[in-house]
Amino acid sequence: MNPGGSADDAREPFRRQAFDFSPWSFWSSADEEARADQEALQRQLTAGPPGYRFGPRCFVSRLASVQNEVLELGPSSYVAAGAYLSGSLRTGRNCTLNPYTVVRGEVRLGDAVRIGAHTSLLAFNHTMTDPDVEVFRQPVTPKGITVGDDVWIGSHVVVLDGVTVGSRSVLAAGAVVTKDVPAGAVVGGNPARVLRWRVPDAAPAPASTASTGSGTGENGTGDLAAAVADLSRRAREQAGEVLDRCYDPARGLFADRPGAPPTVRAQCDAVEVAALLLGGPPPQLDGEEQRERLRSWQDARTGLVGQLDDSGSPRRPAGTQLEDGDVSYHVLCVGYALELLGSGFPHPVAVVADMEASDVVAYLRRQPWQHRAWTAGNYVDTLGTALHWNQRAGVPGRPGAVEAVFGWLGLNADPATGMWGGRDPDGSLLQVVNGFYRTTRGTYAQFGVPLPRPERVVDTVLQHVRDPQLFAPGRQNACNVLDVAHPLWLTRSTGYRAEEVRDVARRLLRDALGHWTDGQGFGFQAPHPSTRSLEPTRPGLQGTEMWLALVWLLADLAGVAPALGYRPRGIHRPEPAPTNGDQA
Structure with missing residues (x-):
């Protein structure tokens, strides 16, 4: 177990535990006996109850207290002497838990997370709702702690339950972290606050007129409403042009964008866009003709709608399974397009009817x-x-x-x-x-x-939307923003973290208003100088339909939806779908 040096060396007693306290040098400096002992320890741990897994070149000190139900260490990750681990810990590669670190509860670390000595990550908390019951007897409420990639957590830091630490951030020594840490930030103090930005590009943009409250109403709502109204006006004025550029008159079919092949979804997106902005069917095609064609595409035996072949005719669905790519989505888009056209499927979906x-x-x-x-x-x-x-x-x-x-x-x-x-x-x-x-x-x-756990949904979405890799203005796409906007709208009646929800909605809405391209509509992915050559940034029917719907959801959360003058219909209808006795 001797990492080096003479047995007579006066420093030998201290060197015997050198790797326990400086584990990062173990695999480059330890002798064969020490390596064999570490490998035996890891085999012993993984041979016990399931839940332990170690990547190559990991190290766990025998002087650590490891009491986890789940312990998964990524490659080249280390646990030093005196560390106290319990609960569930999963790490990426090159993570280090230095001496006397405490990590308890449900904790996830990304890649290259370095945690200083005497730091505590406490991913649970005791409730204290009943003053007549001793705190230690009251239930524990775990939310978990998530740490992104390339994070440096200094010594004597405390991170409390429910916190998400963004990638490439720094937690200064002694910080008490009670709220989420933005990606790229340097935070410190008690409670921790942003001191500066390790990643300058991650810093929030300077507040605009709309966000500083200089407009009418709280937080510049008047200015935001005016911007929303301007988008709505332009979209309505240009709706015919947006639809026409995607229409092939020779075939009588829509494509998502010029040069793309016609698809079932493109016909439905055209119907949705026209209903939203023009209040009727696409002017390029008679509404009754469009309705009967969509109805004829449903396979009478299965109730499913297949994809179009090269000639623009529908293929018969290959099977009866709902789990069939585009065929699965056609149950949604064709059904709602028919509803907007005043009709519906002529046949039931047989596989579901028999379930x-x-x-x-x-x-x-x-x-x-x-x-x-x-x-x-x-x-x-x-x-x-x-x-x-x-x-x-x-x-x-x-x-x-x-x-x-x-x-x-x-x-x-x-x-x-x-x-x-x-x-x-x-x-x-x-x-x-x-x-x-x-x-x-x-x-x-x-x-x-009603949702089963709406407040936890809000927590999860607000944690997710802080990821700059997905929600920086140049990285947004319609799917990711819609998948945030709809859950926040669906849970709005709880009032939980309402101001944070409004702030997120306003930020994403301002970004979305800048994604429209005159005469062409929205691309699926937000336009940006670094991505302008990518196909998803080209405006088309899918992007236009999705962004128009999510703009309304965000505007409603931000309190400015009336300025839009439309409300989503069809597949992105915000309220429950009508039943037999309701009007479509």
């Missing part, structure tokens, strides 16, 4: 929640919407099928996030949040059923 409650539960269980929550949410959205269309058509399905959807989802919502599924491998919440929107759009939102 017993046990089949519904099996369907929900087999979705890839832990690794691809967005995909799972996509297919749950399809299931819920198919059940809705069948009910509207007088085909109620098997007894208990709809109830099984809400029963399973309610029981399996994560108490910490209010959502379903696991984080991405890098700790990102992208899949979880995006999957939540799709899951709830077709179920809770569409059927008007």
